[in-house]
Amino acid sequence: xxxxxxxxxxxxxxxxxxxxxSPAFKNEEMIPVKYTCDGENxxxxxxxxxxxxxxxxxxxxxxxxxxPLGTFIHWVLYNIPGTLNSIPxxxxxxxPVVEGVGVQGVxxxxxxxxxxxxxxxxxxxxxxxxxxHALSVEPKIKPGARxxxxxKEIKDYVIGYATLVGLYERR
Numbered sequence: 423x424x425x426x427x428x429x430x431x432x433x434x435x436x437x438x439x440x441x442x443x444s445p446a447f448k449n450e451e452m453i454p455v456k457y458t459c460d461g462e463n464x465x466x467x468x469x470x471x472x473x474x475x476x477x478x479x480x481x482x483x484x485x486x487x488x489x490p491l492g493t494f495i496h497w498v499l500y501n502i503p504g505t506l507n508s509i510p511x512x513x514x515x516x517x518p519v520v521e522g523v524g525v526q527g528v529x530x531x532x533x534x535x536x537x538x539x540x541x542x543x544x545x546x547x548x549x550x551x552x553x554x555h556a557l558s559v560e561p562k563i564k565p566g567a568r569x570x571x572x573x574k575e576i577k578d579y580v581i582g583y584a585t586l587v588g589l590y591e592r593r
Contacts, residue, residue: 430493432483432569433553434580438474442554442584445469446511453550453588459540460592465497467511470554474582477504477556480524481576483569486539488548495569496550497536498527500576501560518565527567534566539590547591556582 446466447453455461468482480502486494502509502524509523515535519525531537541548557579563572 429487431487431551432485432493432495432573433551433583433585434555434573434577435583436580437556438472438582440470440472440474440556440582440584442468442470442552442586444552444586444588447588450587451589453539453590458538458590461538463536463538464512465509465536465538466588467509468552468554468586469508470584471507473504473507473556473584476558476581479504479557479560480506481555481557481561481572482509482524483553483555483572484536485551485553485569486541486548487551488541488546490542490545495530496538497529498567498569498572499524500527500563500567500572501525504556504560525563525565527565527569527572539588541590541592543592545592547589550588550590552586552588554584554586555580556584 457466482499484497
């Protein structure tokens with residue numbers, strides 16, 4: 423199920439900027455095929471550091487602002503414990519609650535969990551923004567929420583943010 427949506431940024435730039443990285447790819451570099459629809463379509467490992475003091479939880483939204491029909495959501499993960507500083511590779515798809523990792527929402531492919539980069543063939547290089555928000559609370563958001571719902575709930579509690587941008591192109 424595809425949703426038409428205007429170009430929108432799913433990053434709230436409030437508070438302290440901290441660092442988000444992946445052992446699988448560097449910022450502004452190509453995402454390995456393994457993490458795309460052309461490969462295993464599993465979520466990449468992520469690591470962060472220097473999150474603000476007082477962080478109670480994190481929210482991760484992965485989106486493609488270059489999608490032809492407007493911004494496309496690839497992953498919504500929230501209530502990530504504030505004690506974590508990483509997410510492992512291959513978070514199970516279709517499981518709303520992943521013990522020790524967080525709660526997953528619905529992506530724009532129409533299912534729970536991570537959906538890897540899958541731009542139209544010949545559409546050029548797309549940018550995939552991994553936007554991580556540090557929160558001063560653990561929000562009460564039901565499993566299976568959409569990115570817009572999550573952003574609405576967290577907007578007043580963001581105390582820091584980090585981004586990682588991966589690139590992908592299908593020829």
